[in-house]
Amino acid sequence: MPKVKPETQAARRAEILEAAEICFARDGFHKTTIQDVIEESGLSAGCIYGHFRDKEELIEAISARRHSRDAELLTSPSEDSNPLESLRAIALAFLNDMQTPAGIRARRIGVELWAEALRNDSIRKQVTDGVNVPLERIEHLIRRAQRASLVEKKIHARALARTIVALFQGSVLQRVWGEPFDSRAMIKIFDALIYGLTPRPPR
Amino acid sequence: MPKVKPETQAARRAEILEAAEICFARDGFHKTTIQDVIEESGLSAGCIYGHFRDKEELIEAISARRHSRDAELLTSPSEDSNPLESLRAIALAFLNDMQTPAGIRARRIGVELWAEALRNDSIRKQVTDGVNVPLERIEHLIRRAQRASLVEKKIHARALARTIVALFQGSVLQRVWGEPFDSRAMIKIFDALIYGLTPRPPR
Amino acid sequence: MPKVKPETQAARRAEILEAAEICFARDGFHKTTIQDVIEESGLSAGCIYGHFRDKEELIEAISARRHSRDAELLTSPSEDSNPLESLRAIALAFLNDMQTPAGIRARRIGVELWAEALRNDSIRKQVTDGVNVPLERIEHLIRRAQRASLVEKKIHARALARTIVALFQGSVLQRVWGEPFDSRAMIKIFDALIYGLTPRPPR
Amino acid sequence: MPKVKPETQAARRAEILEAAEICFARDGFHKTTIQDVIEESGLSAGCIYGHFRDKEELIEAISARRHSRDAELLTSPSEDSNPLESLRAIALAFLNDMQTPAGIRARRIGVELWAEALRNDSIRKQVTDGVNVPLERIEHLIRRAQRASLVEKKIHARALARTIVALFQGSVLQRVWGEPFDSRAMIKIFDALIYGLTPRPPR
DNA sequence: GATGAATGAGCCTTCATTCAT
DNA sequence: TATGAATGAAGGCTCATTCAT
Numbered sequence: 129m130p131k132v133k134p135e136t137q138a139a140r141r142a143e144i145l146e147a148a149e150i151c152f153a154r155d156g157f158h159k160t161t162i163q164d165v166i167e168e169s170g171l172s173a174g175c176i177y178g179h180f181r182d183k184e185e186l187i188e189a190i191s192a193r194r195h196s197r198d199a200e201l202l203t204s205p206s207e208d209s210n211p212l213e214s215l216r217a218i219a220l221a222f223l224n225d226m227q228t229p230a231g232i233r234a235r236r237i238g239v240e241l242w243a244e245a246l247r248n249d250s251i252r253k254q255v256t257d258g259v260n261v262p263l264e265r266i267e268h269l270i271r272r273a274q275r276a277s278l279v280e281k282k283i284h285a286r287a288l289a290r291t292i293v294a295l296f297q298g299s300v301l302q303r304v305w306g307e308p309f310d311s312r313a314m315i316k317i318f319d320a321l322i323y324g325l326t327p328r329p330p331r
Numbered sequence: 332m333p334k335v336k337p338e339t340q341a342a343r344r345a346e347i348l349e350a351a352e353i354c355f356a357r358d359g360f361h362k363t364t365i366q367d368v369i370e371e372s373g374l375s376a377g378c379i380y381g382h383f384r385d386k387e388e389l390i391e392a393i394s395a396r397r398h399s400r401d402a403e404l405l406t407s408p409s410e411d412s413n414p415l416e417s418l419r420a421i422a423l424a425f426l427n428d429m430q431t432p433a434g435i436r437a438r439r440i441g442v443e444l445w446a447e448a449l450r451n452d453s454i455r456k457q458v459t460d461g462v463n464v465p466l467e468r469i470e471h472l473i474r475r476a477q478r479a480s481l482v483e484k485k486i487h488a489r490a491l492a493r494t495i496v497a498l499f500q501g502s503v504l505q506r507v508w509g510e511p512f513d514s515r516a517m518i519k520i521f522d523a524l525i526y527g528l529t530p531r532p533p534r
Numbered sequence: 535m536p537k538v539k540p541e542t543q544a545a546r547r548a549e550i551l552e553a554a555e556i557c558f559a560r561d562g563f564h565k566t567t568i569q570d571v572i573e574e575s576g577l578s579a580g581c582i583y584g585h586f587r588d589k590e591e592l593i594e595a596i597s598a599r600r601h602s603r604d605a606e607l608l609t610s611p612s613e614d615s616n617p618l619e620s621l622r623a624i625a626l627a628f629l630n631d632m633q634t635p636a637g638i639r640a641r642r643i644g645v646e647l648w649a650e651a652l653r654n655d656s657i658r659k660q661v662t663d664g665v666n667v668p669l670e671r672i673e674h675l676i677r678r679a680q681r682a683s684l685v686e687k688k689i690h691a692r693a694l695a696r697t698i699v700a701l702f703q704g705s706v707l708q709r710v711w712g713e714p715f716d717s718r719a720m721i722k723i724f725d726a727l728i729y730g731l732t733p734r735p736p737r
Numbered sequence: 738m739p740k741v742k743p744e745t746q747a748a749r750r751a752e753i754l755e756a757a758e759i760c761f762a763r764d765g766f767h768k769t770t771i772q773d774v775i776e777e778s779g780l781s782a783g784c785i786y787g788h789f790r791d792k793e794e795l796i797e798a799i800s801a802r803r804h805s806r807d808a809e810l811l812t813s814p815s816e817d818s819n820p821l822e823s824l825r826a827i828a829l830a831f832l833n834d835m836q837t838p839a840g841i842r843a844r845r846i847g848v849e850l851w852a853e854a855l856r857n858d859s860i861r862k863q864v865t866d867g868v869n870v871p872l873e874r875i876e877h878l879i880r881r882a883q884r885a886s887l888v889e890k891k892i893h894a895r896a897l898a899r900t901i902v903a904l905f906q907g908s909v910l911q912r913v914w915g916e917p918f919d920s921r922a923m924i925k926i927f928d929a930l931i932y933g934l935t936p937r938p939p940r
Numbered sequence: 941g942a943t944g945a946a947t948g949a950g951c952c953t954t955c956a957t958t959c960a961t
Numbered sequence: 962t963a964t965g966a967a968t969g970a971a972g973g974c975t976c977a978t979t980c981a982t
Contacts, residue, residue, distance in 0.1 A: 162974080171947090173948070173949095175945075183972095239449060247362070255508065284523070287523065305458065317493065365957080376956090378964075381962065577968090694926075697904055704902060704904075719896055783942055783980080786978070792976095
């Protein structure tokens with residue numbers, strides 16, 4: 129229901145989304161009231177509803193924004209780079225991001241979205257798409273590594289990719305729950321997973 | 332000085348929790364109203380509030396119930412069993428449970444709780460404890476396997492345990508989102524992770 | 535959405551409707567707020583919404599009540615009474631009712647409903663049914679009068695009935711607008727209409 | 738010191754009123770939002786508020802416009818015409834108008850105004866004036882007919898005029914509610930009313 | 941005058957919770 | 962204890978109106 133013209137929209141929309149993200153990360157989607165977003169943004173109810181049909185649309189927009197931001201963490205490596213190094217770079221980017229306040233905020237909202245995806249089809253699609261993008265990128269890198277004999281060819285590339293993604297998801301939970309989280313240990317696990325699967329001579 | 336036998340009391344509580352679990356799994360904690368629980372249980376508002384102080388306490392009770400049920404999946408293997416086989420048994424029990432309607436329900440609530448843990452300390456404690464129990468059990472089995480030279484000694488046992496737990500968590504997400512979920516593929520990944528790390532002669 | 539059991543309902547429903555009718559007659563459907571009804575009834579928002587799904591359902595219930603009350607004004611005359619006297623009795627009952635505060639209230643709401651009927655199908659049905667009942671009763675009496683040679687047989691009974699109903703409707707407007715309204719003059723018009731149409735010898 | 742010619746100003750007002758009338762006839766005064774009028778007119782909020790103080794003033798202007806348009810239906814017959822023919826001409830003009838889309842729109846708004854008149858003095862005055870004009874014209878014609886011995890002298894002219902007006906009002910309701918409406922039947926009723934009251938020899 | 945984004949009071953409605961029976 | 966009608970605070974949302982451009 130944008131009563132506002134497309135030109136002016138973008139900036140104001142971003143402002144509202146920024147405020148909403150702060151509130152949602154702090155209190156969750158359901159405990160955050162529109163009043164909270166109003167106060168955080170310094171805008172008015174009418175203004176917010178001029179840009180978003182309802183609270184649900186606001187949540188979905190946050191979801192979309194989240195996933196497009198996350199996609200930016202996946203730098204596109206050139207095809208002639210070392211695929212394992214590229215994988216490692218992705219992991220590092222992800223883990224580093226998780227150390228920043230903005231990254232934590234992003235992950236908290238991410239976990240909220242995992243739950244929201246259980247009963248909102250639109251969000252489920254965004255969330256699963258958001259998982260599939262890195263999944264495929266990683267799988268692709270693993271295959272390249274296999275072709276370059278850097279990874280054991282018998283390994284099921286997609287399965288390994290899933291494991292790596294699951295590892296990220298598990299890290300997110302640990303991190304947002306404030307559990308002891310050792311970024312270096314994570315890297316070690318990651319390396320063990322990647323480099324531990326290098327080809328070995330038959331016993 | 333309860334006139335009613337504690338058994339009856341406990342039974343009523345269980346009845347309420349059962350109804351609440353159905354509702355929460357279906358609609359989430361926040362979209363479920365007490366009225367929903369009333370209808371699902373066939374009881375009355377007053378009755379429910381006679382057993383639980385408020386909705387939050389009900390959610391916390393569901394959380395506690397959830398985690399104690401999950402703990403039951405972790406059968407205690409005897410110390411002289413094959414630790415890798417025990418690990419595998421745990422994985423199978425978990426994956427099998429996830430195929431049943433009750434298991435799915437449990438996992439959906441689990442994901443809800445992951446989000447709830449972000450801002451409810453009581454639930455966070457339950458959730459993290461609920462993760463740590465299997466984590467430690469798995470770590471223990473890995474150590475036994477290492478002592479029995481079934482697993483490469485250089486592997487960091489806790490890190491591997493975390494990876495396995497993360498893999499479970501990742502599977503839960505895949506499953507509850509209705510993504511294609513291949514139980515056998517999961518077992519294969521699991522096996523690769525476990526058996527792929529068996530000691531090998533130096534190259 | 536009656537959360538309340540059918541037994542208890544009736545009395546409370548009537549109480550709410552009574553309060554709503556006072557408000558609606560005073561301020562109209564659209565300017566009356568639920569808060570007004572709350573204050574007039576001395577009840578609470580929740581209570582009102584336990585008996586009526588929303589404001590619209592409340593309006594429709596008022597409409598139903600209105601029309602069933604109006605129907606009571608149409609006493610059922612025995613088939614062997616003088617039909618013209620019966621007609622007159624209906625007219626008198628109607629005009630007398632319009633002199634009472636409750637009658638005025640009823641007519642004000644009636645006019646509101648005429649407008650509401652323009653875009654609410656449910657109300658349109660009630661309103662048109664509410665008009666057709668007296669219309670048919672009157673037509674029936676006119677036919678009896680014609681059979682008894684009390685009214686010119688050439689007169690189109692339904693057309694005359696419509697005219698009489700229109701006369702009532704016109705009176706309602708005059709009355710609710712606070713225009714000079716002479717009940718006796720109305721009776722005279724009515725009599726002229728009825729008795730002026732008695733058979734006469736051909737000129 | 739308007740820079741804009743009064744004609745332009747008037748044209749803009751008319752434009753707004755035209756749009757408002759369409760909206761009001763479609764959705765009623767209360768369900769029509771200023772936004773609706775903005776969209777229907779293609780103008781802006783500021784522009785509308787430059788011509789009308791508030792929504793109420795807009796409604797009142799619509800009311801005024803309505804009644805002046807209705808007055809145009811009452812052609813002024815010359816004093817030496819046949820008064821009954823003139824009466825008939827008025828009835829026909831009215832009934833014909835009610836067959837056109839613009840006429841229906843006018844009548845729908847008319848019914849809205851009947852209700853609005855219950856609590857807006859300014860509108861009540863316009864509405865009652867709007868009824869009194871034809872009432873007096875009709876009464877005048879009846880008196881002329883009586884003087885010309887075309888209508889029974891004992892008939893109370895004003896009462897008959899009221900009946901005729903009521904008949905019109907009743908027709909409006911029938912028409913706007915989409916009830917079966919037979920224009921010819923209406924004319925017959927009308928004729929019966931007029932010509933049925935011609936003088937007759939005493940029995 | 942015209943524009944249209946922004947305002948914010950206030951409306952409808954929900955729902956966790958209470959309490960007389 | 963159990964019931965369920967009633968409560969009322971609070972939330973989401975609308976829309977008449979304003980005002981900087």
